[in-house]
Amino acid sequence: MIAIQDQTINTRYYSKYIIKDPNTTTDRCRLCKQQIETVDHITSGCTILVNTEYPRRHDNVAKIIHQQLAIKHKLIKQHVPTYKYAPQNVLENEEYKLYWNRTIITDKTTPHNKPDIILTNKKKKLTQLIEISIPNTTNIQKKTGEKIEKYIQLAEKVKDMRHQDKVDIIPIILSTTGVIPYNIHQYSSAIQLHPNVYIQLQKSAIIDTCSITRKFLNTM
Numbered sequence: 001m002i003a004i005q006d007q008t009i010n011t012r013y014y015s016k017y018i019i020k021d022p023n024t025t026t027d028r029c030r031l032c033k034q035q036i037e038t039v040d041h042i043t044s045g046c047t048i049l050v051n052t053e054y055p056r057r058h059d060n061v062a063k064i065i066h067q068q069l070a071i072k073h074k075l076i077k078q079h080v081p082t083y084k085y086a087p088q089n090v091l092e093n094e095e096y097k098l099y100w101n102r103t104i105i106t107d108k109t110t111p112h113n114k115p116d117i118i119l120t121n122k123k124k125k126l127t128q129l130i131e132i133s134i135p136n137t138t139n140i141q142k143k144t145g146e147k148i149e150k151y152i153q154l155a156e157k158v159k160d161m162r163h164q165d166k167v168d169i170i171p172i173i174l175s176t177t178g179v180i181p182y183n184i185h186q187y188s189s190a191i192q193l194h195p196n197v198y199i200q201l202q203k204s205a206i207i208d209t210c211s212i213t214r215k216f217l218n219t220m
């Protein structure tokens, strides 16, 4: 992880321009062959990994949050290790409803209609649209704004359609190397996560980023 953070891993960019290895003839990515192979490209920008490795890392973080919410609101009883945890699409009891990866059908076409997690407090008529994102470090601030902008239309629709008093968008953003924005604490307390949950989220993201990078570098 330190090598990834210091950008001193043996990417083609590093090899060609920093250590100037004469055997490295191209700076293009060994997988997609399109973009320059930098650390950021490997950890969050490669189109070949966009449907496999990155979503897996994203879902592992999302599962930690989902399981905590499910236990907190008594929707499930037993805690299991995250790698064994398969979130159910819908969990419901008297007071709460918790959705995983649920598409919300709206009357008109709303471009972004599938938040990662939706939590509804039925008595309070409060719904929270929880969106998780793991961009590279330079994009963490930008991502928060993006997520809110993307889901604002859906939030308004849900408020009307489901007769909610309040619908909030909760972006949980952390970087591929575990860097967190200040507002992660504010957002995680808004959904009543344990104050230390960010440490688990960081650990999960870091482990997956290391594994993605290791696998990538072993691809010749």
Ligand SMILES: [Zn+2]
Binding pocket: 029, 030, 031, 032, 033, 034, 035, 041, 045, 046, 047, 048
């Ligand atoms: Zn690539």
